[in-house]
Amino acid sequence: MRQTTDVSRRALVKGALALGASAVIVGGVTAPRRALASGESPAVDGANADVQYGFLVYASKCVNCEKCVAACRQGNGLSDDTPDRRRITVVSNDKGGELSVSTSCMHCAQPSCERVCPAGAISKGSHGIVSVDTDRCIGCKYCYQACPYDVPRYNTVAMDKCDCCLGAGVAPGETPYCVSACIFNALKYGPLEELKEQEPDAVVIASINDPSCLVRG
Amino acid sequence: MLQTMWGWQPALYLFLGGMGAGAFIMAAVLLLIDQTRHRLIVCVSMWAALASLAAGLLLLLSELVQPARGLLMWQSFSHFTSWMTYGAWGAFAAMAVFAASALLATRPVDVRLAKKWAWFEKRGMALRRALAVVGIALAAFVAVYTGMLLMAAENVPLWNTPLLPVLFSVSAFDTGVALVELVAVLASKKDPLAPKARTLMERIVVVLVLLEGVVMAAFLASMLGGDAQTAIGATAASSASLLVSGGLAVCFWGMVVACGLALPLVMAVAGLVLHGRAKKKPGAGQHGSGVLMAIGAAGALVGGCELRFLILAAGVHADVVAETVRGLIG
Numbered sequence: 001m002r003q004t005t006d007v008s009r010r011a012l013v014k015g016a017l018a019l020g021a022s023a024v025i026v027g028g029v030t031a032p033r034r035a036l037a038s039g040e041s042p043a044v045d046g047a048n049a050d051v052q053y054g055f056l057v058y059a060s061k062c063v064n065c066e067k068c069v070a071a072c073r074q075g076n077g078l079s080d081d082t083p084d085r086r087r088i089t090v091v092s093n094d095k096g097g098e099l100s101v102s103t104s105c106m107h108c109a110q111p112s113c114e115r116v117c118p119a120g121a122i123s124k125g126s127h128g129i130v131s132v133d134t135d136r137c138i139g140c141k142y143c144y145q146a147c148p149y150d151v152p153r154y155n156t157v158a159m160d161k162c163d164c165c166l167g168a169g170v171a172p173g174e175t176p177y178c179v180s181a182c183i184f185n186a187l188k189y190g191p192l193e194e195l196k197e198q199e200p201d202a203v204v205i206a207s208i209n210d211p212s213c214l215v216r217g
Numbered sequence: 218m219l220q221t222m223w224g225w226q227p228a229l230y231l232f233l234g235g236m237g238a239g240a241f242i243m244a245a246v247l248l249l250i251d252q253t254r255h256r257l258i259v260c261v262s263m264w265a266a267l268a269s270l271a272a273g274l275l276l277l278l279s280e281l282v283q284p285a286r287g288l289l290m291w292q293s294f295s296h297f298t299s300w301m302t303y304g305a306w307g308a309f310a311a312m313a314v315f316a317a318s319a320l321l322a323t324r325p326v327d328v329r330l331a332k333k334w335a336w337f338e339k340r341g342m343a344l345r346r347a348l349a350v351v352g353i354a355l356a357a358f359v360a361v362y363t364g365m366l367l368m369a370a371e372n373v374p375l376w377n378t379p380l381l382p383v384l385f386s387v388s389a390f391d392t393g394v395a396l397v398e399l400v401a402v403l404a405s406k407k408d409p410l411a412p413k414a415r416t417l418m419e420r421i422v423v424v425l426v427l428l429e430g431v432v433m434a435a436f437l438a439s440m441l442g443g444d445a446q447t448a449i450g451a452t453a454a455s456s457a458s459l460l461v462s463g464g465l466a467v468c469f470w471g472m473v474v475a476c477g478l479a480l481p482l483v484m485a486v487a488g489l490v491l492h493g494r495a496k497k498k499p500g501a502g503q504h505g506s507g508v509l510m511a512i513g514a515a516g517a518l519v520g521g522c523e524l525r526f527l528i529l530a531a532g533v534h535a536d537v538v539a540e541t542v543r544g545l546i547g
Contacts, residue, residue: 059545091542099546103538116369118305119286120296138293139282142301144222148372150534154282203545206537208371217545 048173052109052128053164054192054212055179056202057101061186064088064100068178068187072104075177076168078160083153085162086178099217102187104162104178105130105151106211113143113152127164127172128192128212134158148208164189219459220373220532226280231363231525232392233273234308235385236518238356239393241266241315243421245349245356247397247414248322252342255401256324257408262397263319269396270312270359300369304362311355318348360389367532374443374453375532380436385525387432391425392521394418395481395514402511415506416492422485422513426478433478437461448540456531465527473527477520484513 069086072078076085085104092098107130114122114130121136122143137158144152144159152159165176179189188195192212196202202214244262247255281287294305320326321344331338364382371377398418401410410418440457443450460469491506 059542089536089538089542091539091546093543093546097546099542101538101542112371116299116301118296118299118301119293136286136292137283138287140277140280140287140301141222141282142299142366145367145370145373145376145532148534148537150372156282158282203541205541208537215541215545 048191049126052107052192052212053173053190054107054128054195054214055104056188056190056195056199056214056216057103057205058184058186058188058216059099059101060217061184062088062100062102063184063186064090065184067181067183068102071177071181072162072165075165075170079155082155082160085153085160101215102178102182103149103205103213106149106205106209106213107162107164108208108212109210112146112148112209116142116146118142121159125172129164129166129172130161131163131166132159132161134160148206149211218533219530221530223529224280225526226276228526228529229522230273230277231366231385231529232522233269233276235360235363235389235525236392236396236521237266237269237273237315238311238359239390240269240396241311241318241356241393242353242360242390243394243397243418245318245353248349249346250417251411251414252346254411255408255414256322257404258397258401258410260319260322260324261400261404263315263322265396265400266356266393267312267315267319270308270315274308274312300362300365304359304366307355307358307362311352311359314348314352314355318345318352321345321348356393357386360386360393363389367528370532372449372534372537373532374449374535375440375456375528378436378439380432380439381528384429384432384436387425387429388521388524391422391429391481392518394421394425395517395521398422398510398514399518402507402514405507412492412495415510416489419485419488419492419510422481422517423489426482426485426517430478433474448535448537452533452535456533459531460527465531468523469527472523473520476516477524480516481513481520484509484516488513 066088069084069088072086073084078085086102087104088100088102090098090100107124107128109128111122111124111130114124117137118140119136119138121133121138122130123133124130134157139154139158141152141154141159144150144154152161154160162176164170164172166172168177170176175189179187192214195214199214199216202216205211205213205215240262244259244266247262248259278284278287287293290305290309294302296302321330321341327341331341337344361382364385367373367376368378368381375381401415401418437457437460440453441461443453445451445454459465488506488509491509495506
């Protein structure tokens, strides 16, 4: 009996060492999490290729007509099984005031989607545009869970989201379909710093991942 | 509002992956503490651990938009800033070690190898013990990973806490022990559990259930105490409220707490008391303790499975866009 007890102690120590080893693995894994993204160089195909482009949304001008949503669908030729790339958020306060904003992908400076994609199918390219390689995407939906703005959606092929109409042939830096379609001038697109200079009172939509979307009340 | 993007397949994977990992750890510990006994229990448990992990991974694969592409692991899991990449390779390595361990634990394979290979006859058990230790490390990683996967979602406050991997890891081990207990009860005629091993497992259950209860309480308290003025705090509180007092409360209290924690605790304590008496009166209460163990284990499995479904369902995003706009209109 005594001998069995000794063996089991030794075995338990071994087990504890094994658990410790796994903790080291876990620790090692967490370290490189944020290493990439910023180091990736975008393809240079214009003077502003390295400049982060983004959207400016005028909440006071948006009337929730959804023309931007429809123009995005049509311009990008989205299939019927593809959810909208743009969404209108309507917020009301106690005094009966109401504001609408049309948002899509925020083309974050440090995109969570890019970081969590196991296949490396998401990349931040020219003009800071975040896009997905549909030939590489496996459709695990992890990018939806990780995106702070729950932007990624899925069709029967892959993940789908705003790429500033790159896939529809609009050159990086040129005006996307949603902005062209807004007859109330509630949407603007351009270099983020220029948009900030134009509207110093506009606020960044949120703080997570440094998103490239400003809102003006 | 519930989280529906990840449905039942990932939920079941989180349970099966964790249970498989936990079962392997328990079976490996049984092998390491006494290599002369529990041959059948260790063998069946290791095969069950492998089957459980494999079934979980197949479920994950079926959830993909492109399942065939998911099989090209070197391409689809090549981006090492993602927890999913580490999880996929970790689970793959764990399956390889579980399979090797299960094969060597199978008597005909063991006998045949020992006959044909002199080295194995001499060193076979050392090899099995080494595989058990490596398997324990990999299984622990798989168990922790199931929580880390969810924790990486920064704007899902219910998931974005270090308490979640702790909760899932404890639950993984808890459900794994339950699976081995069920195997032991089913195999009790051919391979009865030694009193020492039985006591060890029951003690482990008591410790794990108490630990899981504490972690669960801390997890829920931290969520319910979220700052209601911020979108993240308010969403944390509403997610936790869904579990404790909202639409999911019946499942949470009934299946996770009563079935998954209270029942195994009561059964394990009752088992320990029965053993104490059996020591004084040898032979008494053996059958009864097997029934208690099976009931407790079944409860733990139901609770552990439901826990993954509920945590997934209640994990909704905080609406930070609406929060910003709300700030604009005051």
